[in-house]
Amino acid sequence: MKNYNISIIKGDGIGPEIVTEAIKVLNAVAKKCDFTLSYKEYLMGGIAIDTVGVPLPDETVKGVLESDACLFGAIGGEKWDTLPRDLRPETGLLSFREKMGVFANLRPAIVYDELVNASSLKPEVIKGCDIMVVRELIGGIYFGKPRENDGFKAYNTMVYTKPEIERIAKTAFELALKRDKRVCSVDKANVLEVSQLWRDTVNEVAKSYPSVEVSHMYVDNAAMQLVRNPKQFDVIVTGNIFGDILSDTASMVVGSIGLLPSASTGEKTAIYEPIHGSAPDIAGLGIANPIATILSAAMMLKYTLNEEKASDIIEKAIKDALKDGYRTKDLASFDAKEVLNCTAMGDKIVEYI
Amino acid sequence: MKNYNISIIKGDGIGPEIVTEAIKVLNAVAKKCDFTLSYKEYLMGGIAIDTVGVPLPDETVKGVLESDACLFGAIGGEKWDTLPRDLRPETGLLSFREKMGVFANLRPAIVYDELVNASSLKPEVIKGCDIMVVRELIGGIYFGKPRENDGFKAYNTMVYTKPEIERIAKTAFELALKRDKRVCSVDKANVLEVSQLWRDTVNEVAKSYPSVEVSHMYVDNAAMQLVRNPKQFDVIVTGNIFGDILSDTASMVVGSIGLLPSASTGEKTAIYEPIHGSAPDIAGLGIANPIATILSAAMMLKYTLNEEKASDIIEKAIKDALKDGYRTKDLASFDAKEVLNCTAMGDKIVEYI
């Protein structure tokens, strides 16, 4: 029987609760599909600071690199916000992404018919929407040098090289081939040199994908179009900071941030995590929504472990549970039949599997 | 009788049509309020390229600087998009902003009760929304150096100095004093050094405005919150590129981009323009909506010429015309009684004055 080694980072806040449910679901589907999973837990974020004094211990880096994939909860919290910058949970996260080489952050935004009222956008604007945002994750202004703040003047550098743009563009075009075959690249080429190189390179890569339609949009317009008519998009590919902003905007199309998974992939390993944060305000109350994390686990099965059938089973179980009116507290006002706590939602999804 | 010298830049596409209507309305209100306006026209953008070979003639720079304020239509069009970067209409626009020293771009996003259905957002989410986005306009990554694209590697620099942040923060706090007394500053201080200086400086400036509530939001969250619950905002202050993205997002709250004015102000002069572009596809058809430009003229009366009464009269005339069901083509599907062309809408607003 096939076995996969999964590294687990539960992190802070609601992290432990939601990851626990995802593991429960993973085990259920593994049994059904005849494979096994072994888990090893590692520290990161606030809990790592509290336990070993740094946000990203070497052991975590080593352990995750050796695993087949990493399932990640969430990190951070007010408690650590006043620490010096190099000791903050966010610094750990960025350095983790860089060390794992996960250059492609995939954020699907899919509107479920059952929850079409959960968005602040009109149902007719979002119904049937299915967008994949592909964000470059280990380059751009997040990592660009030089960077400095001397208290009077401060600056950062938004930088990309052609190979960096090529590999993320290829990821986007490959994904589009399996979807609606349309890639919209977002930049600010009317103002930025770095965006001009981005646009030129995307156009070059596009030549190898003649069956995929490529278009370009300025970032201000893209933000607007995501709100005005999100259904026009299939795959969106963009740089690190624009992707940070646009993927959050796209999440609002779906409405409920508790439903949104993500995958960060590269050549060495892959990290799967919900896009919501550690929500310290509701940690420990048992009311967190585990679905985004469970969907992240489903993405892991599909994209890294090639267990597509198992992935589909999880997705279907979630859809069915939602269709039958099972909701966590965050979704209670949208046609709920029964409101479940975090553990009960995990159990319910296992039932449907 | 008081006289004001107004420089006029009609620009490209629908620019000439909409500016003509705004001048008509300005003259009507001036008559009513006992002042006069003299106009001088200058070239910029595509028409300047076609006529004198550069997007921003020296004469325009000189003329606008000598005027009390500038009323601006729109520039650009596909025709000039393939020119070398330094000859493009956009380059002219950025250099114009810099030479005019207009560091503060004010973009109000006000939802009219009459058009509460025009947005892709649910009416209950936007009803009563009144946001002022204050965008820094002549700094940040738009103008930062070094900047380069050698075809393999390209970069831009996002830079701010403390005095640059101080003056835009002051503008935001002063505006908040006349509104709901809340300023939300948007940055990415958890990642960028330049944002940390931004945040620290805004906090320092805030000390001089104890009656104004200050808050901070990361740009990804702000984009999300603008879609989720825009009514939470009063004044938003942010840097050039974040402001570019967020003000376009905010415009979608209102829904109709044909209604949104803007002011760009500084110590030397001020430029008033609609936020929509030159819309070459509908130029000359007479169907453009002149309201955003007319509202820009109203902002000019209020913010630069201190003719607040005249400004209020224009705003009320527009509201009344909308209330009575007069619409341009872009708004025809929202409770229209009569659909007017561009000229007729200008005439109608003059009637209400």
Ligand SMILES: CC(C)[C@H](C(=O)O)[C@@H](O)C(=O)O
């Ligand atoms: C926490 C922060 C550094 C991070 C980012 O900006 O990448 C977050 O917003 C995200 O999108 O994962």
Ligand SMILES: CC(C)[C@H](C(=O)O)[C@@H](O)C(=O)O
């Ligand atoms: C045309 C472009 C350079 C400009 C900008 O990015 O500032 C426009 O988007 C705007 O917001 O006025």
